[in-house]
Amino acid sequence: MSVRPTASTGAFLIAIAAFGQTPEPGPRFETAAIRFATISPMHPLLGPRSRMDASRVEFLAATLPQLITRAYRLEPYQSVTGPDWMKRAYFDVFAKLPEGAKKDQIPEMLQALLADQLKLVVRRESREEPACILTVGKNGPKLKAVPADVTPEPFLPHSDGRTQLLRTKTPNGYLTYSRLNGTVILEATKITLPELAILLRREVKLPVLDRTGLPGFYAISLFVPGTSVGSTRTRATGGDDVWSVTPEFPVIPVASEPEGVNLYKSIQRLGLKLTKTKAPIEHLVVEHAEQTPVER
Numbered sequence: 352m353s354v355r356p357t358a359s360t361g362a363f364l365i366a367i368a369a370f371g372q373t374p375e376p377g378p379r380f381e382t383a384a385i386r387f388a389t390i391s392p393m394h395p396l397l398g399p400r401s402r403m404d405a406s407r408v409e410f411l412a413a414t415l416p417q418l419i420t421r422a423y424r425l426e427p428y429q430s431v432t433g434p435d436w437m438k439r440a441y442f443d444v445f446a447k448l449p450e451g452a453k454k455d456q457i458p459e460m461l462q463a464l465l466a467d468q469l470k471l472v473v474r475r476e477s478r479e480e481p482a483c484i485l486t487v488g489k490n491g492p493k494l495k496a497v498p499a500d501v502t503p504e505p506f507l508p509h510s511d512g513r514t515q516l517l518r519t520k521t522p523n524g525y526l527t528y529s530r531l532n533g534t535v536i537l538e539a540t541k542i543t544l545p546e547l548a549i550l551l552r553r554e555v556k557l558p559v560l561d562r563t564g565l566p567g568f569y570a571i572s573l574f575v576p577g578t579s580v581g582s583t584r585t586r587a588t589g590g591d592d593v594w595s596v597t598p599e600f601p602v603i604p605v606a607s608e609p610e611g612v613n614l615y616k617s618i619q620r621l622g623l624k625l626t627k628t629k630a631p632i633e634h635l636v637v638e639h640a641e642q643t644p645v646e647r
Contacts, residue, residue, distance in 0.1 A: 377463065378456040380408070383446035385468045385644040388412045408457055410444040415465075415640060418442065419473065422461035423635060426549075428558045433637025440642060468646060472639040482558040482630040485548050485623060487565065493622035497524075497568040503540035521546075523568060528575075539571045547571060551625065554614060558632055563623065574617040 390412060401421075402409040410418060416431035416438070425431070446464065448457075465471040497503065503524040513531035520526075524541030537550065545561045547569075552559040554575050618625045 377459045378449070378452060379463050380446040380460045381449040383444065383460075383464050383468075384646045385464065386443050386445070386646070387644075388441035388443050403454065403457070406448055408444070408446045408448060410442075410461075412441050412443065414438060414441060415469070415471075415637070418444065418461065418465060419471070419635060419637070422458050422465055423473075424458050425635065426552075426558070428552075428632065430634045431637065432634070433640065436642055437637065437640070442644070465640075468644045470639060470641045470645070471637065473635050473637050476634050476636050477631040478634060479629050480558070480632045482560055482628060482632060483551070483555055484560050484562050484626050484628055484630060485544065485551065485618075486562050486626065488619060488622045488624045491622055492563070492565060493620070494565070495570040497541045497570055499568060501541070503570070506538065506540065535575050537571070537573045537575045539569075541568045542571055543568060551614075551618075555625070555627075557627070558630070559625070560630055571621070573614070573621070575614055 388411065400411050402411070410421070414437060416433075419425070419431045420429075431437075444461070444464070446460070448460075452460075505520075505525050506518065506527050511531060513529040513536065516528040516530055516535065518525060518527045521539070521542070523543075524539060526540075526542070527538045529536050529538070539547070539550075544563050544565050548559040548561040615625055
């Protein structure tokens with residue numbers, strides 16, 4: 352159903368764009384099936400999960416909104432709405448990848464599969480919501496570039512007395528959180544600015560949209576509140592898994608930061624600017640989907 356902006360809704364609803372009636376030609380699974388889940392996702396040790404290797408993909412005990420989130424590379428702040436049954440039906444997906452397929456093609460393959468076997472039709476709905484915008488500061492970026500073909504070494508122990516809270520390997524380098532004098536420091540040896548926006552989103556608790564227009568990889572060091580160090584998952588822009596973040600020991604919330612230092616000022620030292628505002632945020636609305644998969 353289309354919604355037209357009015358004097359009362361115009362600020363909330365910016366645009367609606369229909370799409371998905373006929374999937375665009377693109378990569379497809381060699382063979383694939385969607386079936387009702389065989390194991391209850393309510394089991395305390397089970398739930399939505401995925402398995403992937405070079406030839407096969409499985410999504411187990413997943414709801415349709417969860418599959419759509421993966422297929423359309425949605426971020427956690429982007430919702431999927433539609434018929435009530437979507438939250439109560441759980442599916443298993445079993446698929447074989449064609450020879451030479453890449454992992455980053457799986458979302459588009461899943462889109463085509465959902466359209467084929469669940470007759471999925473969705474539309475995008477853009478709404479104006481609180482967000483933060485990451486832009487380049489007025490004096491230009493002050494970032495340390497890292498060549499694309501360089502694989503950074505892991506961080507060496509610091510000599511300034513900081514305590515390491517977490518260290519994890521990312522697809523391109525390493526990420527650490529450490530504490531120094533009651534302040535948490537985030538460091539990344541090789542990260543893109545869209546990936547940095549994801550980490551910042553976890554700190555400010557709002558969508559962070561990268562509008563810097565800066566490509567490439569950078570080494571980053573920031574003072575952060577540190578309240579998100581205990582999170583267990585983060586995703587790249589567009590919805591792909593980037594890395595798992597699991598602390599090796601409990602994290603104590605940060606009580607204070609050094610005088611005159613906060614997240615926003617720390618970002619300014621990189622020649623960037625983080626601004627709270629309102630921005631159009633895309634969500635997905637399911638216009639049609641079959642409850643029973645049609646296997647081909």
